[in-house]
Amino acid sequence: MKKLLFITLLAVTLCGCRQQFVWERTAMDGSRTGVQACSASDVAEKLGTYSDGVYTAPDGKVFSEGCTPEVARILLESQETMADLKTVIARSTRAMVTSYPECELGDWFIDELMRAAERKSGKKVDIGITNFGGIRVDMPEGVVLKDDIMSMFPFKNNLCYLELYGRDIRVILEQLASTSWQVVGGARCVVRNKVLESVEIGGEPLDDDKIYGVATISFLLDGGDGLRIAKNAVRLDIYDEYILDVMMPYVESLTAAGKPIEYQTDGRITIINDGEKETLRR
Incomplete structure (x- = not known):
């Protein structure tokens, strides 16, 4: 009897405490x-x-x-x-989108990254490596806002200059070939069935015993996207400039010179799978 009374009182209490919700309908215009x-x-x-x-x-x-x-x-x-x-900071002659294995936007980005690393280090940069994931939005056609460039490169990744032996660069490129190719500048590579078949840097075959200047970003130095570019580095300089600090002034300098944003791929990467060649050429 006591148990039944307790259950009855609990049920009455819960029913009495039940919240009441009142919904109001607000008219919205859904037309264009x-x-x-x-x-x-x-x-x-x-x-x-x-x-x-x-x-x-x-x-x-x-x-x-x-x-x-x-x-x-x-x-x-x-x-x-x-x-x-x-604020409108530039104009682009056409939309540039990220696409595998090579694209105008990726080439535009890595080539300027290499020039920036050269200016900062005072050394020759032979090859540049960055990741597609670091480019977060595409380049619009026509008006380019400050927000477009900030959204394109939002991460706080530092500009870096390294010196690596050719054999260590080969290991990195072999990893890209066997997994997922990334954005590469300064080199011409052929990948066949996920195997690195040939590499040229500066128009010459990659020399395993030569030291090369490399431009990259801090995210890829020790584990980002599975890469450890700084492993075995002969020299490593990590600069205070973030990638946005490199690309924003570059875009503004184009506008100051009366130039639009435009770029073309050059066939720097050729990927062959099962007899079908995937390449981007001029």
Whole structure:
């Protein structure tokens, strides 16, 4: 009887404490409004305007009810704090996307990384190695915002200069060939059925006993993406500059010189699988 009474009291208590939820339906307009991604100078044109509880969309539609005006207000008010990121810093002649095994965006990135390592070290850089994963977004066609470049290279990976014997570079390239190829500059490589068949650096076959200058990023020095590029390094310099500190000034320098962002692949990597050749050429 006591047990039954306890269970009854518990049930009554739980029922009495049950929370009541009240749901409200808010009208939202799901039709197209003409909103587009904007830069710092065309907010009203691309996002529309808001005044006294009324939102006017870029296509002329007017919203005064539901949550659309409030959402628009928040979005528009945030643009001032985002103005610096929305600054147009360059123009690209066409979209450049990351693709395996070689792409315009990857070549553009690694070639500038090599030049930056040369400037910083004062030494000749013969080969550059970085990873596809370090390029987080593609290059848009046309207007390029500061935010595009910051989003492209968001990681705090340092610019590095190393000196390695040719035999150690060969081991690294053999690993890339057998697993997943990455972004390589300064070398021409042929991979057949996941085996490194040939390597040329500076137009000459890779010399196992020669010391080469190498540009890379700190992420790949000791384990990033399975690589340990710093293993057996004769010399290793890790600079304070992050990759963004290299690429942003480069993009700005192109604009200052009146040049757009554009690049072409050069067939530096040829991958042959089961008799089918995959290569990118001019």
